[in-house]
Amino acid sequence: MTVTFDDILAAQKRIAGQVDRTPVRYSRRLSQLTGAEVWVKFDNLHFTGSFKERGALNRLLQLTSDERKRGVVAASAGNHAQALAYHGARLGVPVTIVMPEGTPFVKADGTRAHGATVVIKGLDFTGSTEEAHRLRDTEGYVFVSAFDDEGIIAGQGVCGIEFMEDAPDLDVLIVPIGGGGLIAGTAIAAKAMKPSIRIFGVEAAMYPSYTARREGRPPVCSGQTIAEGIAIKAVGEIPFALVDPLIEDVLVVGEADFETGVSYLATLEKTVAEGAGAGGLAALLAYPDKFRGMKVGIELTGGNIDARMLAVVLNRELVREKKMIVYRILGDDRPGMLSKMSAVIGGAGGNIIDVVHNRLALDVPAKGAEFDIMVETRGAAHAEEIRHGLEEAGYALRMG
Template sequence: MQVTFQDILDARDRIAGQVDRTPVRHSRKLSELTGAEVWVKFDNLHYTGSFKERGALNRLSLLSPDERRRGVVAASAGNHAQALAYHGARLGVPVTIVMPEGTPFVKIEGTRRHGAKVVIKGLDFSGSTEEAHRLRDEEGFVFVSAFDDAGIVAGQGVCGLEFMEDAPELEALVIPIGGGGLIAGSSVAAKALKPDVRIFGVEAAMYPSFSMRRQGLKPKCGGQTIAEGIAIKAVGDIPYAIAEPLIEEVLVCEEADFERGVAFFATLEKTVAEGAGAGGLAALLAHPDKFRGMKVGLVLCGGNIDARMLAVVLNRELVRERRLVMYRIIGDDRPGMMSRMAGIIGELGGNIIEIVHDRLSLDVPAKGAEFDILVETRDGAHAEEIGDSLVEHGYALRR
């Protein structure tokens, strides 16, 4: 089943005035960081926090009166769920959502808040999909796939349409791939407006379903990824058939790439991205030479990240930059020991965040102690300066 450019234009007209047209901005800071000329489409600014609203509303608008009465069911890790719940409530369509175990709380509560019934079932998206199919068969619901549906794909294509209209100078789009709906629809729209625009996909290394299928291999997927929004074991048949001939290359990124993407969106662009939403930036950070000097568009496709996880990611980035450093010191357990170490660190401008004092570690003498001192530093050179000073003052330092 194909989705045409006309289908996308029809979807745009169908959802007009009901879904925000999200802004597109050239990012000087991300351009300096990556070496590419970077434009960002801020789909995290949708009311439900992700790009999914366009596809969900378009698909719900295509339901017959009888289907609206019966209601819909879907499997989702959160963004499709919230979009269906929100627009289902607006249109008076009952919505049931099956979510995998381990779905971030922010997405579960967001879905319930919009009025949907939430069922937690399945270890992953595949398990949740099986439960959603069971409910469809037993309750008479209409199953609405998060991606393997022509109405969904056409709606998501409005993202690419808006992007190219607002930034026609773009030479490439870099779009995360989960089930494939966003990249399929956006590729059709972008290529219709500018046939020579280059399309790149981004997948998480734990879930390389599109790239493995492209190679004729059975995908090996699994594990806890920060990019749970694209943690799909099998790309949809409909989006794969549409997108495969249009995508130049699929880039597979590691967890650290996604974490850095989330952190840089927060610290440089002052905006919140979930792991999957930072996929485009992750690809530029992992493959800088591929995009250097190119005019590149990134779809920041979602910002629904758990607050605790965002804090963890930002702190981990400080560790990578050596702006948070743990000094482990073995010393005598005598009065004044800790204050003297703290004095050395403080004199050099280090900010002590936490100290753990351990007397029970068996590789420490009985009359000694192990001190783990977490210090905020300016940068890696400052961290080295503090460590060297501790050693010069006679402290046994494990770096």
């Protein structure tokens, strides 16, 4: 099996006018932050919120009339699901989606809203795929893989065409890897248009399946990653065979960098990214020396993140930057104690957000109390200034 640049050009013509052409923009803020010249492709601006629409529509348009009547089934954590559901409804193709337990509500609800039947089955993508195969065999549906399918890969390759047309001077493309469909199609197109372009993949440290496959060892994949869109235990056979010769390196990135990427895209770029969608920026943050001074394109693959999780990530970043910090103070349990602490913190310019009294900890004197005071600061230096102020006032800080 193979996918050629001609296949991708045919897919581009096939889906034209039915899928948004998303913008590629130079980011001054991210460039200043990383030391590279950063260009972002905003695939979170697709109607269903992710890059998956190109491949899903291309594959659906290649179904025979009989296959359209039978309908399709797929396993997906959400983005492939929503893309199939939306375009399936447009084309009159019944769509059934199997999602793993723990799929973000925003993705499951979005899929149902587009008219698909949603089945929650399996602890992870592998379990959901097994159920989708069972439904294919028992119900007669056409199984449409999220990545291990030539039609899907060709459709995703349109991303590479758009990227190179809009930013032809790029030195590097960084693309998140789950099953490999996006990076395979994108790399084939980009290399055809500019052979010197360097392609890098990004994987979550909890799910380094591509890296393991490349090194010839069994993948060790487990855990709840914020980058659930690329939490795949086994890269697809077709995309791996197509893209492995084209990739220069695969960068394995930890959770903290994915979280920081989501936060920076929200606060600096004013756009919403899901965990996997922030993978390109996360790689730049994790490996700054590798790309410094280069013209780098990052594929923001999607923005389907639960509002609650986005709030958690943004608050965690404030903690990471010490713009929100907890001072734990041991003091006497008597009137006016908290007022005096507050005066010290307020006098230093800190904003108290929350206070918790702990009187039952056995390492606290019976006539004493432990105060957890959550304070908003301007950053690490300001937080340290407040700490010194409290210590100079005679308060014993247990931790912070």
